[in-house]
Structure formats: structure tokens, C-alpha cells
Amino acid sequence: MAWYQDLDNQIKEQLPGLDYRWDEPLAGHISFRVGGAAKRMAFPQSGEALTALLALAEACRARTIVLGNGTNVLFPDEGIDALVISTGKMCDMALRKGNQLYAEAGVTLARVAVFAQQNGLSGLAFAHGIPGSVGGAVCMNAGAYGGEMKDVLAGAYVLAGGETRYMTVEELSLRYRHSYLTDHPEAVVLGAVFDLREGDKDEIRREMDELMARRKASQPLEFPSAGSTFKRPAGHFAGALIQEAGLKGLTVGGAQVSEKHAGFVINRGGATAADILALIEQVQQAVYRSSGVMLEPEVRIYR
Ligand SMILES: Cc1cc2nc3c(=O)[nH]c(=O)nc-3n(C[C@H](O)[C@H](O)[C@H](O)COP(=O)(O)OP(=O)(O)OC[C@H]3O[C@@H](n4cnc5c(N)ncnc54)[C@H](O)[C@@H]3O)c2cc1C
Structure with missing residues (x-):
């Protein structure tokens, strides 16, 4: 029996009230707005429910991935053979x-x-x-x-x-x-x-408003993204290295290096996860050629 059939049965018996979905499209749960479906996705409402769910998942040998607000992750277009557990309903x-x-x-x-x-x-x-x-x-x-x-x-x-x-x-x-x-x-x-x-x-309040204004002025918040795509390399800023390499506006399919902030890869509309991954790789190679620095993604990439 496949892990998910086993898990379906266990959940029906032991956690009947759980919000548990089959083939749930992940694009609606992550800020890049791309990616395929999770084989199974669950939304426990408490730490106790999450603990019980993880125990069942382990017994069924399910691969598990915990998702928060999905603002720093990327899932493949073909989806993921895993139980994705959202903490979105654990809000006390x-x-x-x-x-x-x-x-x-x-x-x-x-x-x-x-x-x-x-x-x-x-x-x-x-x-x-x-x-x-x-x-x-x-x-x-x-x-x-x-x-x-x-x-x-x-x-x-x-x-x-x-x-x-x-x-x-x-x-x-x-x-x-x-x-x-x-x-x-x-x-x-x-x-x-x-x-x-x-x-x-x-x-x-004033400090929060001021920081939000600075954010809006410098970041492409009007497009889906995962924030800064790359970690800050020692002694450098990723955005500056990308800009110096002349990569602002570089596009693969629907993915683009933001014109407003070179540190952000954005979804200009219709991007796929494959577009974003290909663009990340092109940026890494071009920045390495121009500066000798290998950028490391900050975005958590699941395969
Ligand atoms: C427009 C924009 C601006 C951003 N600006 C910033 C910024 O200024 N500074 C900054 O640091 N980041 C920034 N980010 C990135 C992101 O918001 C942060 O990394 C944030 O902490 C990710 O939280 P999340 O709940 O969305 O995590 P997710 O993206 O859901 O997950 C990220 C990682 O955390 C793990 N995780 C999530 N929840 C749990 C849990 N309960 N227990 C264990 N592991 C868990 C996941 O498994 C995954 O590996 C920005 C993103 C966007 C889209």
C-alpha cells in the first residue's frame, strides 16, 4: 500500500476532524505562487494535533515538510510526494x-x-x-x-x-x-x-510605519516573490553583485530579476518553478564569472 493510502486510513480513524486534503495545489500556499500539488496536505489546529499527525506520518513512512506562511520556499512544478503540514491554523x-x-x-x-x-x-x-x-x-x-x-x-x-x-x-x-x-x-x-x-x-507604531515605507520604496512588493533570493555572502551584498553583473531585468519565462531590487527574483506572471530555478542558476553563474562569488539561495528549494 502506498504511504498516503495508509495515512488516509489512519487519519480517518484517529484524527477525523483534521483538515486534510488530497493533491492540494501548493501555489496558493506560497508567496512565489508557483509549484505543483502536495500529495497530501494537513492543517492541524494545535500542537497536540500536529504531534499526533507526525506520529501517524512516521508510522506510514511519509516524507513530511512543515510549512509556515510559505514566504521562503519553492516546490517543483510536478508536485511533491510528501505530506505538507501547514501551521497556518495554529494561531494562539x-x-x-x-x-x-x-x-x-x-x-x-x-x-x-x-x-x-x-x-x-x-x-x-x-x-x-x-x-x-x-x-x-x-x-x-x-x-x-x-x-x-x-x-x-x-x-x-x-x-x-x-x-x-x-x-x-x-x-x-x-x-x-x-x-x-x-x-x-x-x-x-x-x-x-x-x-x-x-x-x-x-x-x-511610528517605527513600524517608517520601516514599512522603506520596504515599499525599495522592494518589488507588487509581484510574487520569496523576498531576497540569495543569502548575503560574506563581505558583499547579493543585490549589489547581481546589479554589477548587469543582471537586472534578466528573464526566464515568467521569472525575472527585479528591476527595482536586484536581490529579488519575482514572478512577473505565469512563471513556473522551473523558470525560477533556471534563473537562479543563471544568476549564480553570471555573478561567479563577474565577481568570483558563488551565491547561495536563501529560498528553501524542495525537490
Ligand atoms: C516580500 C518578502 C519580503 C521578505 N523580507 C524578509 C526580510 O526582510 N527578512 C527575512 O529574514 N526574510 C524575509 N523574507 C523571507 C521570509 O519571509 C522569511 O524567511 C520568513 O522567516 C519565512 O517564514 P515562513 O513562515 O513564510 O516560512 P516558510 O517559507 O513556510 O518556510 C521556510 C522554512 O522554515 C521551515 N519552517 C516553517 N515553519 C516551521 C516550523 N513551525 N518549525 C520548523 N520549521 C519551520 C520550513 O520547513 C522551511 O524550511 C521575505 C519574503 C518575502 C516574500
Whole structure:
């Protein structure tokens, strides 16, 4: 029996209320708006449901991929023979003592930042414009405008091997676009605790608005993308290297190096995942030829 038939049966018996879909098109769940279908996709509403689901998936030998808000991933056009688990319905959030804030993995950073601001807690203004979820942001140590997750996290609840444990920010080993989670793809963030400071609501709002305005002025937010396509290489900026190599506007099918920000590959309309991958490779080769630097994708590419 194929893994998914086994899993279908198990879920019917053991998790009958789960939002569980067959052949779910992934383009609607990722910010690039490309890619084929997930053989199976599930949307658990709690950490407990996610834990139970992963146990069933393991028993059925399913390949599993956890998806947050889908703003840093690319899936192939032919789809993926896996169970994709979205955290999009895990959206609890609460204040804790001592200026701490707890948010479940699926809460968007925009919501966390606004919730913190409304409660006079500062530290998350930098995260307001990053379109990811809490789980994805911890995994990627998301950052912008001088702030990063590492600076504001107390820790996270991480599920691995059927057990959930609280990992401190030190244990999470957050570095530039890297974490314990990138090294352990089987581990899942169920929720995170932020350590914030008291602040003035109006001032925090102003900071959030100012950073959003800077983002809108410099980034092609009107087109689907996954943000910066490449990691920042030591001593350089990816966008500057791409621009210096004369690659702004380079196009493969519907994928293009943004004219507005060379660090972004955008979907101009009708792009396929294959277009985006081919363009990424062309950019890597051209930048290597012109500068000797091999760019590494920041986007998590699944095959
Ligand atoms: C317009 C635009 C602007 C952007 N600007 C920025 C920016 O300024 N700074 C920045 O850092 N990034 C930026 N990004 C990229 C992206 O938003 C971040 O990397 C974000 O942290 C990804 O979160 P996500 O929930 O969308 O993760 P996804 O794309 O869903 O997943 C990314 C990775 O995280 C893993 N993951 C997701 N959830 C969990 C979980 N609960 N447990 C374990 N692993 C998990 C996935 O398996 C995957 O490997 C931008 C993207 C876009 C589209």
C-alpha cells in the first residue's frame, strides 16, 4: 500500500476532524505562487494535533515538510510526494509575565508585531514587514533593518522525536539565516516566547510605519516573490553583485530579476518553478564569472 493510502486510513480513524486534503495545489500556499500539488496536505489546529499527525506520518513512512506562511520556499512544478503540514491554523497568542509574549508557530510576524505594539511592548518593529510566520522566522532567524529573531527570542517549544521541549535561544543556535531547525529538518517549532521591553505605543507604531515605507520604496512588493533570493555572502551584498553583473531585468519565462531590487527574483506572471530555478542558476553563474562569488539561495528549494 502506498504511504498516503495508509495515512488516509489512519487519519480517518484517529484524527477525523483534521483538515486534510488530497493533491492540494501548493501555489496558493506560497508567496512565489508557483509549484505543483502536495500529495497530501494537513492543517492541524494545535500542537497536540500536529504531534499526533507526525506520529501517524512516521508510522506510514511519509516524507513530511512543515510549512509556515510559505514566504521562503519553492516546490517543483510536478508536485511533491510528501505530506505538507501547514501551521497556518495554529494561531494562539498571549502575553506572559515580565514583558514576554507567547505566539504559536502559525501566527504571522505582522500580527505578533502589532499585538506587541498594542500592548506597549517594543522590540518587534523590525519584524512587522517580514511576511513569514513565527515558526518560519525562528527556523530562518529572520531579520531586517538591524534586528533579528536572535535578539528578541527567549526560546521556543520544539517537537522532535515525539517529544516537545523548550529550547532557549542559545540552544536554538540562531545565526544568519541558520538555526538548530535548519540543521534538524525533522524538528518542528510549535510556539515561541519573545522577550520584549516596555515602550511607547505611538513611538513603536511610528517605527513600524517608517520601516514599512522603506520596504515599499525599495522592494518589488507588487509581484510574487520569496523576498531576497540569495543569502548575503560574506563581505558583499547579493543585490549589489547581481546589479554589477548587469543582471537586472534578466528573464526566464515568467521569472525575472527585479528591476527595482536586484536581490529579488519575482514572478512577473505565469512563471513556473522551473523558470525560477533556471534563473537562479543563471544568476549564480553570471555573478561567479563577474565577481568570483558563488551565491547561495536563501529560498528553501524542495525537490
Ligand atoms: C516580500 C518578502 C519580503 C521578505 N523580507 C524578509 C526580510 O526582510 N527578512 C527575512 O529574514 N526574510 C524575509 N523574507 C523571507 C521570509 O519571509 C522569511 O524567511 C520568513 O522567516 C519565512 O517564514 P515562513 O513562515 O513564510 O516560512 P516558510 O517559507 O513556510 O518556510 C521556510 C522554512 O522554515 C521551515 N519552517 C516553517 N515553519 C516551521 C516550523 N513551525 N518549525 C520548523 N520549521 C519551520 C520550513 O520547513 C522551511 O524550511 C521575505 C519574503 C518575502 C516574500
